[in-house]
Structures are given as structure tokens and as C-alpha cells.
Amino acid sequence: MSDHELRVSKIKSGTVIDHIPGGQALNVLAILGIDGSTGEAVSVGMNVPSDRLGRKDIVKVESRELSQDEVDVISLIAPMASINIIRDYEVQRKHRVERPNSVQGVLECPNPSCITNEREPVKTRFTVLDDAVRCDYCETIVRDNIAEHISDD
Amino acid sequence: MWTDQLVSAKQLSRADIDAVLDHAAEIDENPAAFADRHTDKLLALLFYEPSTRTRLSFETAMKRLGGDVIDMGSVEASSVKKGETLADTVRVIEGYADGIVLRHPSQGSATMAAEYVDVPLVNAGDGAGQHPTQTLLDLYTIRKNVGFDDLTVGIMGDLKYGRTVHSLANALTQVDASQHFISPDSLKLPRRVRYDLHEAGANVKEHTELDEILPSLDVLYVTRIQRERFPDESEYRAVAGQYQIDAELLEAASDDLIVMHPLPRVDEIAADVDGTDFANYFEQAHNGIPVRMALLDMMLDNE
Numbered sequence: 001m002s003d004h005e006l007r008v009s010k011i012k013s014g015t016v017i018d019h020i021p022g023g024q025a026l027n028v029l030a031i032l033g034i035d036g037s038t039g040e041a042v043s044v045g046m047n048v049p050s051d052r053l054g055r056k057d058i059v060k061v062e063s064r065e066l067s068q069d070e071v072d073v074i075s076l077i078a079p080m081a082s083i084n085i086i087r088d089y090e091v092q093r094k095h096r097v098e099r100p101n102s103v104q105g106v107l108e109c110p111n112p113s114c115i116t117n118e119r120e121p122v123k124t125r126f127t128v129l130d131d132a133v134r135c136d137y138c139e140t141i142v143r144d145n146i147a148e149h150i151s152d153d
Numbered sequence: 154m155w156t157d158q159l160v161s162a163k164q165l166s167r168a169d170i171d172a173v174l175d176h177a178a179e180i181d182e183n184p185a186a187f188a189d190r191h192t193d194k195l196l197a198l199l200f201y202e203p204s205t206r207t208r209l210s211f212e213t214a215m216k217r218l219g220g221d222v223i224d225m226g227s228v229e230a231s232s233v234k235k236g237e238t239l240a241d242t243v244r245v246i247e248g249y250a251d252g253i254v255l256r257h258p259s260q261g262s263a264t265m266a267a268e269y270v271d272v273p274l275v276n277a278g279d280g281a282g283q284h285p286t287q288t289l290l291d292l293y294t295i296r297k298n299v300g301f302d303d304l305t306v307g308i309m310g311d312l313k314y315g316r317t318v319h320s321l322a323n324a325l326t327q328v329d330a331s332q333h334f335i336s337p338d339s340l341k342l343p344r345r346v347r348y349d350l351h352e353a354g355a356n357v358k359e360h361t362e363l364d365e366i367l368p369s370l371d372v373l374y375v376t377r378i379q380r381e382r383f384p385d386e387s388e389y390r391a392v393a394g395q396y397q398i399d400a401e402l403l404e405a406a407s408d409d410l411i412v413m414h415p416l417p418r419v420d421e422i423a424a425d426v427d428g429t430d431f432a433n434y435f436e437q438a439h440n441g442i443p444v445r446m447a448l449l450d451m452m453l454d455n456e
């Protein structure tokens with residue numbers, strides 16, 4: 001076990017999200033809807049030295065596996081992240097996130113004049129570009145702070 | 154396929170553009186030959202914001218094809234006021250009419266509406282988004298007067314909020330035009346339009362002054378700078394004055410230049426331009442009828 005891994009305690013079962021860019025861990029928690037009130041045991045390592053990223057964040061969530069939607073949105077703010085499924089202290093499965101072509105119903109459009117912000121029965125849908133996402137309805141491009149646009153519900 | 158639902162100028166390939174414009178030219182030549190084309194068809198005009206000109210243009214086009222229109226009347230008097238969603242309204246109207254023309258203040262409204270109905274649907278303007286039929290009549294006017302070969306177009310005014318500009322810029326990439334955008338810094342093209350132009354490999358330059366490029370233009374497309382975009386009147390006046398043209402200024406232009414404007418204009422084109430050979434904006438507006446007839450004819454036939 002390397003010195004770096006010691007900084008965040010091991011979990012029995014759940015998910016470890018590693019190689020998150022430094023400073024994005026709290027946004028990852030926001031994507032997962034974790035604010036501490038639901039009782040899950042969560043450990044967060046921030047600005048841990050990393051060969052690949054310089055500084056990285058790590059999030060470990062006890063007793064929880066992620067949905068594909070959650071992984072898709074995490075990939076937008078942490079394109080190099082790896083998802084490790086832990087059972088009985090062992091890594092059962094480890095995979096890199098993949099950026100989806102499109103994300104549906106998870107981001108809100110920042111354009112107040114967009115039809116998705118009206119009282120219409122329409123889910124938001126964003127096409128994923130190289131370094132941004134783009135609303136399929138009003139075509140607004142969101143490049144910075146994507147995590148700020150995650151839907152509350 | 155755009156012949157079902159035209160929501161954005163971006164849907165139109167060069168071949169699509171040529172097909173609509175060729176058909177419009179055919180109709181322009183002999184409108185009487187098309188007078189009975191759609192005698193059994195009804196077109197619904199759903200205008201969620203006032204636009205007498207565009208509404209009348211579609212109504213005229215449909216009636217000249219022998220068809221008829223239904224109209225929801227003013228938004229204030231309709232079920233919209235009672236809180237019915239656009240998604241519900243278009244699904245109801247789909248059962249009444251053979252096609253829908255939609256004008257709505259929200260960007261993306263036509264894209265959404267098209268997901269709910271199977272009848273032909275035309276976007277007649279969605280907020281600051283798109284206005285593809287305006288683009289087709291603009292292209293028709295350009296092709297008729299100066300052609301698409303080696304074309305250089307200047308687009309001046311409010312490039313940030315002007316949906317006619319956004320649609321036109323998308324379409325001009327299809328005919329490989331050189332595009333010059335002239336505006337105050339605060340009203341430059343939005344990021345999403347620049348992105349599309351960049352992706353399309355368009356030949357684009359941006360300017361704050363007209364003089365430097367005026368002599369090289371075949372087309373000068375002028376749009377209105379809207380007073381309500383500015384926090385105070387003096388700021389508006391300082392900017393707006395720089396983007397007005399008159400006959401004297403056009404002395405520096407090529408003799409073959411055409412001046413276009415989606416209308417209505419306020420004071421961005423002085424009245425003394427009207428009498429010159431440059432003035433093309435009224436002809437441009439008239440071209441809306443054959444172009445919309447061509448479009449409706451193709452869409453309703455395709456059903």
C-alpha cells in the first residue's frame with residue numbers, strides 16, 4: 001500500500017472514485033447527492049499528490065454503487081476519473097469513466113430563455129463536446145463550472 | 154429530414170437550399186400555376202409573440218397555394234393564458250391542421266415542439282435562436298441579385314441577439330461565402346454561433362468598423378440595434394450612430410452591392426438609400442411569399 005492511499009481510510013464495500021482533478025471532490029459529492037444528511041460513510045481526500053494529475057482528489061463512499069447517469073456526469077468534470085467497486089475490502093471491478101455523447105435530465109440549462117426552463121414536460125439534454133456541453137434545445141455552450149448546473153432533483 | 158420539420162437553418166444542406174430556391178423561382182415565375190396546389194389543406198399559425206409581418210407572410214403564402222389557415226389569435230385570449238403547455242397545445246393542434254407554423258419567445262421551443270408532433274412544423278422564430286424561413290428568403294434574394302459564386306457578405310448591427318443573423322451565418326457556410334461581422338464589442342456573435350462557424354470551417358472575420366471592408370462586399374446585411382439591450386439611452390446612442398448607413402457612406406461601396414435588412418428598420422438605413430440601386434430590402438421582404446410558398450408546398454406534399 002502506498003503512502004498516498006493511507007491518507008484516506010479503506011472501506012469495506014462501496015465505491016472509490018479516484019483521479020478526480022484537485023478541487024472537484026465536493027462537486028462529485030454534489031453529483032451523487034451526498035451532503036452528509038443521508039448517513040452514508042464518506043471519506044474525501046483532497047489535493048493528494050498524484051503522478052498523473054499533479055494533485056488529485058479521491059472520494060470513497062461506503063455501501064453505495066453508482067448509476068450510469070451519475071458516472072456520466074462525473075466524467076464531465078473528472079474525465080480521467082476511475083471508478084473502483086469495493087467488496088470485502090477488495091477491488092472487485094475498476095474502470096475509467098467514459099465521456100458519453102449526451103447527458104439527459106441531469107444538468108440545468110443556464111440560459112433563462114431556454115424552453116427547458118419553462119413549465120414544459122421536457123427533460124434537459126446536452127450534447128457532450130470536447131471541452132464543454134451544449135444544450136440540444138437552445139444550443140447554449142457551457143464550458144466552465146459544469147457542476148454548478150447539476151439539477152437539484 | 155427537414156421536409157418534415159424545419160426548426161433550424163443548420164438542417165439545410167447546400168442541395169436542400171438549392172432545391173427550395175429553385176422551387177421558389179419556379180413559383181415566382183408563374184404563381185398562378187400553384188394556386189390550386191393545396192386546396193384541401195389547413196395550416197395552423199401559432200404565434201406566441203406578436204409578429205404581424207411574418208404571420209401575414211405565412212398566411213399569404215398558404216392562401217396563394219389554395220389552402221387555408223387557422224390562427225389561435227392573441228396569446229392573451231387563448232388557453233396559453235390559462236397555463237396550457239406548448240407541448241399540449243401542439244399535440245392538440247396536430248389533430249386540427251396539416252402543418253404548424255410556430256413563433257415562440259423561448260429558444261429551443263421549435264425543437265421541443267417537433268419532438269411532440271408528426272405533422273410538418275416550421276420554426277418562425279424562437280427567441281434569440283433561429284429563423285430559418287427568413288434565412289431562405291435572404292438566400293433567395295442574394296442568389297437572384299448577386300449569385301453564390303465567390304460571395305462576400307457583411308452582416309452588421311446586433312449580432313448577439315439577432316436570430317436572423319444566426320440562421321443566415323449558418324446557411325452562408327453552405328455556400329462558402331466569406332463572412333464579415335460588423336458590430337460593437339458588446340453585441341458580437343454569441344459563443345454558440347462562433348462554435349458552429351468554426352466547426353463548419355467558415356471563412357469569417359469580425360470588425361467594429363464598416364469602412365475597412367465596405368468596398369469588398371457584395372452584400373451588406375443590416376440589422377437593428379435594439380434600444381432595450383442597453384442600460385441607458387446615452388450608451389445606446391453612442392453605439393447606434395456608428396452603425397447607420399446613408400447614401401453618402403455607400404459611395405465607397407461597389408456598384409453591385411446590395412443592401413439587405415430583415416425589416417422593420419428604425420434609423421439604421423437612412424431614407425436616402427431607398428432611392429439608390431443598393432436598396433434591396435423591400436424586394437427581400439416580397440421574396441418571402443414565393444419562398445414560403447415553395448417551402449410549404451414541399452413540406453405539405455411530403456406528408
Ligand SMILES: [Zn+2]
Pocket residue numbers: 109110111114115116135136137138139140261
Ligand atoms: Zn438551453
